[in-house]
Amino acid sequence: MDFSLSEEQTLFRDTVARFLSDSLPFDKRQAIVDTHPGYSADHWHTLAELGILGLPFSENTGGLGGSAFDTMVVMDQMGRALLTGPYVSTVLLSGAVLDRVGADGVEDIIGGARKVAFAYAERGAGYNLNDISLTANKNGDDYVLSGKKIAVLHADTADDLIILARTSGAQRDQEGLSLFMVPAGADGLSMTAYALQDGNRGADITFDGVRAKVLGDVDNAFGLVEEVADQASSALCAEASGIMWAIYDLTLEYIKTRSQFGTALGSFQALQHRMVDMYMMCQMAESMTYEAALAFDHDDPDARRRSVSAAKSLIGAYGRKVGQEGIQLHGGIGMTLEYSIGHYFKRLTMIDATFGDSAWHDARYARLMLTS
Amino acid sequence: MDFSLSEEQTLFRDTVARFLSDSLPFDKRQAIVDTHPGYSADHWHTLAELGILGLPFSENTGGLGGSAFDTMVVMDQMGRALLTGPYVSTVLLSGAVLDRVGADGVEDIIGGARKVAFAYAERGAGYNLNDISLTANKNGDDYVLSGKKIAVLHADTADDLIILARTSGAQRDQEGLSLFMVPAGADGLSMTAYALQDGNRGADITFDGVRAKVLGDVDNAFGLVEEVADQASSALCAEASGIMWAIYDLTLEYIKTRSQFGTALGSFQALQHRMVDMYMMCQMAESMTYEAALAFDHDDPDARRRSVSAAKSLIGAYGRKVGQEGIQLHGGIGMTLEYSIGHYFKRLTMIDATFGDSAWHDARYARLMLTS
Amino acid sequence: MNLQFDAEVESFRSEVRDFVRDNLPGDIRARVAAERMEMPRDAQQRWHKALHSKGWAVHEWPAAYGGQDWSDAKSYVFEREIALADAPRPMTFGVGMLGPTLIEFGTDDQKERFLPSIANGDHLWCQGFSEPNAGSDLASLQCKAVLDGDIYVINGSKTWTTDGHVSDWMFGLFRTDSSGKKQHGITVLLIPMDAPGVTMTPILTFEGTHEVNQVFFDNVRVPVIDRLGDHDTGWGIAKYMLGLERFGTAEVSRSMASMKRLKNLATTTEVGGRALIHDPVFMTKIARTDMELRALELTEQRFLFQPGGADAMGAEASMLKIRGTEIQNQIYELMVDALGYDAHMVVDEDAVNGAPGDAGHATRAYFNMRKTAIYSGSNEIQKGIIAKMVLDL
């Protein structure tokens, strides 16, 4: 048993860390986030050059063949730097879908030339990936899509969209779901883009008879989508863990240097104990990022679901608490836009509300306990 | 709006407090609890003399016609003194049933000559008062009871038993329940008595064709039983609140006087803040004893259920936390049999596990939110 | 023991309810109901003037100054009803703090010059207490006022100045002597915000709301006639002002209104074919929070209506502030949970309902309201007060 990073992982971590600390110091971040499209095109190209965009893809598509642990190491750093942009939507979601169904275009993603957004969420579905009303009807060789998607990450700068749609069955069946691809500017597609709380961008999209090509097996996409979502969740856990440590570091530094009533805040025992609680939650969260990555080392889908849900739930709950405590221990300065901690907190909150919050994963985990 | 005690209430409180502090100092309690029947017959007679056994009963049965607030004031004191004995089972449960159905015998309870236990709980029913399998079949003017009851408080010193039994309907119907009375030594009745964690006594009772007289309306007892249970729950809330304050007082006193590493424990800020948390929970709990007593001032049964559930749930949860913290802040001495805090904690735990724990009352409250 | 209000108070409750229903502008109600953080100056004034026309805008002031001499019970019911009807909060600084303080400590000239425009809502005030490096240690303030003849000359800075950018005047604490104990040498001055040398930088909170400001003073000249109380002894006045906040720090009424919206959101939000209100785990959380809010409400009533009334309240106010802000934050947290993917979106500034149910701005409110556990003496400071004053530790 060995938790240490391989030489390669260390190299990746350090490369990404150096790039982000050089190019995305916090005082430059707000200007980037405030300007369309909410991230830097230069950063995206550098990620391509560094190979990060190809990290999870197999070597025969030009990727690096990285494992879930490799992604974990990188996402942890992205979390600490509060990097915005379509890494999750293009690489971890859309790229993974294309790679698995054997579709073209992964090379372009790896090279940074192409961005793809993944439209899965619908209003009223909560976090359930099987609750899909958007329909795809066969028309000649193609399909025609009608319905609505919400919260599509970085759709406004995507070249193409992948859409999870219903080809048969009832609204909440796991069977009868299929994946489709359309160009972002397709006829019949209308998009309302908006800023997200964490600095990323999202969009609600209406499909009114949009012609689309099917990706992979018809009626059979649920398993693939669930696995891809679990993989992205695992990566988000690592991002959250990095953020939690960043909050911890900031707060510890703050209470060591900030004086009140003539004493450093850090000498107040009540604050010390709360800081220790934060430390312990960060440690537990970090451990669970390993759990979530470990999930992809074995083939049992239930074991994978269990591990990912355990990690996502605990990290959601601990992240919330660490974020709240970090702000509280900072006092007024922690409430301001110009200080980083609030932005960390916003991102943690949004990570929890993506692919299932703590409560959703508790419920999935509890269901799996019944069958194990 | 006026939360202060009336002159009468103050008199009651002081009388009960004086009696209990004189006759039940903590260092004498364990000997009483360890000796059958787990409480003092002398104390019981004094409670009769003081009128406490007649407190909740109407004046025309010889009682004092006290309100739920009057009971609250008395139970709070009983909690602080950790009084064991059949006050809940004989006065608040059985006496209330007899009074409501207009049966004889309340006078004897008030006088202290007669004790009656109330058998309602069944294994597998949880805290649900409608989940009753023990059957009562009509046989001439009487009924014949068959089945089992568990956790019957102070059955081993009761003269008679009141039994909640099913006369018609399915196991979990609210309709079809009736109340019966049998002498404790009736043919066909067998009892296994045991000590309870909190020093009281309980019994499991098997009824094998026991002849019994019906009390009140046949098939229609559920509403009455639920109301009586809510009243007893309201009283238990007050007892728990008294216990919580006793734990708070003990703990505060302890950390003020106990030194460690050359300093009074009470000067450690982390402990101060936890003590403040305990103080706040005690205040909130005390407020909820008013809520639970207030429940009987109006006639809407749903309003009553809501108030009692809110109080019982919060007091259950806060009581658990206050008990755990009280022991923790005491350290080793708090773990010992000869110190009172563990006994307070045991009683709080058992109060929570009577007539519905926090979770059960949360669920009842949530159901009522749907209909309000 | 009697836990009901008497008939007179209940009839007053109906009067308030009717008045708010008929006089609260719809656009203002909608802003509050959407859990929006900003309340523009114009909206604050419109609502204030509506109350003023009824004689209720400064009801806590003595009758001689246009107040109502209401009982604690009536004041309590009034605050409850305007909150439940989604009316904006009253103007804290001018009406709640400065008014009573001027009446207690001000000169006749000051009362004449300032009270009428506070009462009729023409002038908004802000508070100049906090400073960049003081945190919760208010008395350590450094912003200097030097007496030069009959003029104070102010140099330095104040921060966390709520509503500074929409205010006409500020009442502030300034350092006039730093030779002794830090509580000595503090003077209260009243300053027009358009005085030469006053400048302001907005401080945005991390979710992007502009409520607070940093205010800079560069040789700002304030005549002695605009000093409240005596030279160097302003600390007593400051404590008096802070003591005025006893009432309503628990935010019970506001939280009841938010709780109503949370239940509405859980009723109208469908997840997987059933309304959230049928999810036992989520409903347990709402139920618990609802119970805690009731416990807080009763605790506040016990404290307010104890013998001696609100005036007898000491460190109890600290408990109400701690538990009140915790429960308030819990409610917003549950709103965010209920919103799911709808919580991600930054709802357009002007949108009143950006998401299903009310509470469209709930995510922003969740972020913003973390401040309540920090300001007015952080919850940690409040625990220290209770430990000292109540627990005698």
Place this chain on the structure above:
Amino acid sequence: MNLQFDAEVESFRSEVRDFVRDNLPGDIRARVAAERMEMPRDAQQRWHKALHSKGWAVHEWPAAYGGQDWSDAKSYVFEREIALADAPRPMTFGVGMLGPTLIEFGTDDQKERFLPSIANGDHLWCQGFSEPNAGSDLASLQCKAVLDGDIYVINGSKTWTTDGHVSDWMFGLFRTDSSGKKQHGITVLLIPMDAPGVTMTPILTFEGTHEVNQVFFDNVRVPVIDRLGDHDTGWGIAKYMLGLERFGTAEVSRSMASMKRLKNLATTTEVGGRALIHDPVFMTKIARTDMELRALELTEQRFLFQPGGADAMGAEASMLKIRGTEIQNQIYELMVDALGYDAHMVVDEDAVNGAPGDAGHATRAYFNMRKTAIYSGSNEIQKGIIAKMVLDL
């Protein structure tokens, strides 16, 4: 990065599993599985001797003294498997603490006289560290030993002496000089429990279990040859002994076994016509606790199998102790909740299963196990250690 054990360790795991299945007496297993607190001397010895016959009773000792020189991984797996199989805990004081300390600091004579009877289970040892007024401040101990020729004469008292009433010997810390710093002047002595002048009073824990005792010394005479280490410098040995507890303080394996019983209880407990395991609210609590236990397990593994292994662990052990005891207590709390009215009953001393499912003694265990957050350095002391050593506060 590799989060699996290698094949050799896994094959060793099977060996342990098989051995325990074939050699753990059924009555002993049943006691552990019922969450009983007491483990009689006889039962402790029977199990110990079974392990001894396999050479595993003192596996952590060096091979020269009958130990196994196992890797950290093997020791870890061994402890996991015996706990999951409901075997009793190993004998902490003699095997876990005194043995390694004697090997490190003892004379040849002491090793010869004491190690064999510890290894074969003939002699049980207890620890004489805590004193009535010391609390967590161990070094402030007062119980006096005066050197008179080649005899120490002990007067005073020790408390919280776990298993004192079933032990043959005690190793204790005694005050031999009180003129300097409190850490100086402490001497370690080994005392037969039947020595003249040793008396004992049981201390029952509040739920009625007899585990700990107060031990009194009235002119108890101990020869210098039974002194471990040097005169006055026993504090170093005491710290060495306490440092031996690094492994397993998180109680992960024991909690996993309890968690298994909790799930069993939830499966077999019917409430209102459905098993508790179908109650979403209750199952959410079990799920959360299960996840936290997994997080703790992985955290322990990260700490244990970091470069340098268990020896590199410093204040991390404090975190494992805090979280481990919290999670353990959470599990018992949920058992009590599951038991409902069955939690009230004091289960008969000899009953192994007094309630549905296993875990008949769970209520008692819930009460009793509050101690774990108090003993071995209370969780508050542990937080202080982390604040100082890790956070540098």
